[in-house]
Amino acid sequence: MLDYCDRPWDVPIAKVAPRWGEATPLRLAANAVMAGCRPEYFPLLMLAIEAMCEEPLNLYGVQATTHLCAPLVVVNGPVVQELNINCGHNAFGPGHQANATIGRAIRLTLINIGGAIPALGDMSTFGSPAKYTYLAAENETESPWKPLHVDRGLQKEASAVTVIGAECLHNVNDHESLSAEGILTTIAGTLATTGNNDVYYAAQPLIIMAPEHAKTVAGGFSKSEAKRFLQKHATLPMSKFSIENIERRLKVTYKDRYANAEPNAPVYAVQNPDDIMIAVIGGAGKHSAVVPTFGATKAVTRALKTADGKLAKSVGEFRKG
Amino acid sequence: MSNLAQMLSAPGAAIDADDDFDAINALIRVTGWVDCLPIVPPT
DSSP states (O other): OGGGOOSOTTSOSEEETTTTEEEOHHHHHHHHHHHTOOGGGHHHHHHHHHHHTSGGGOHHHHHHSSSOOEEEEEEESTHHHHTTOOOSTTTTSSSOHHHHHHHHHHHHHHHHTTOOOBTTTBOOSSOOGGGTOOEEEOOGGGOSSOOHHHHTTOOTTOOEEEEEEEOOOEEEEOSSOOSHHHHHHHHHHHHOOTTOHHHHTTOOOEEEEOHHHHHHHHTTOOHHHHHHHHHHHOEEEGGGSOHHHIIIIIHHHTHHHHTTOOTTOEEESOSOGGGOEEEEOOOSSSEEEEEOBOSSOOOEEEEOBOTTSOBOSOGGGGOOO | OOOHHHHHHSTTSOOOOOSOHHHHHHHHHHHTOSOSSOOOOOO
16 A cells, blocks of 8 residues: 555655544555455555545544434546546446445444544534435536636646545435526525535535536536525525524524524525535436535545655556555 | 564554464454445454
8 A cells, every 4th residue: 555655654744634644654554455445546545545534524523423424425527537536427326346445445444533422522422324425426528617626726637535524415306497597496406405504614526517407507507606596595584593593593693694584584595606616526317416515624635746746647656566 | 764674563454363264354344444335354
């Protein structure tokens, strides 16, 4: 495993909350072996762990909360093809070693180094199947838009991970709409739900469109326009929320907006269009998915680089000898 | 330290277990270190 590591084996690359355990390459390699990773996956595992330990993600909260979130890793760039990471049919399901084992190695790292032991460091009320493995790639070749990592400021040529403190994906079935507005209206309805953490925070949910939906939406809208449409239409009337939630959450968090609002004033699922992320993932079928977040978390996107700071064109660049 | 053997001999860096797949998996489940699916023993 460590043949694909270009860093010192005993120098931590990150501290993993909530235990703040030191993630050295040696310890990560042990978890990668236990998970069944191939050695060439190791640079991507290191990158994902580094990214999720950056402050904006709030890994301490994501790990320790009673909420059921887990770090979702979306992979972009040449490494997707090189490591055969599934971005098509069943991208979040079984069937591909890279998705299954890199995601599992992340979870083992979060448990063994980060201390996310159920009911000790991980206090999730329900847990989630996403806490076994939660990694997929963007289907860039089927996407009509720029990929996610480019939206988030990286070069298209980069291999990258975007880490999101997220719930499992919620499916959006729309076999009938033939327009961008139609599909986005259906997605907006799934996005706006009571009891969703994103309603309570300035959150960054991920909208996943399978290629068929994406192509229809792209026929009418740019990605920025789609985000604006979703932010505007993903609302619920305030009357759908309990009196206690209105008084103790909405009127406290968004005092200026709701202090004197009418009972049916719109409550926005997302505060700013730019907070919405869109990625194209999946195979054939007229489906999208909404990925709500922990709320108190910001997505982190990082490029795969060698120890000297240069963009890695291939995981082979990490191989010794 | 850059030598793997030295690293693994440091206190707490390694555990000894019987050279047996089932025994190692039983041991590691008891410790609570894993997701309770079988693991590939790291050596």
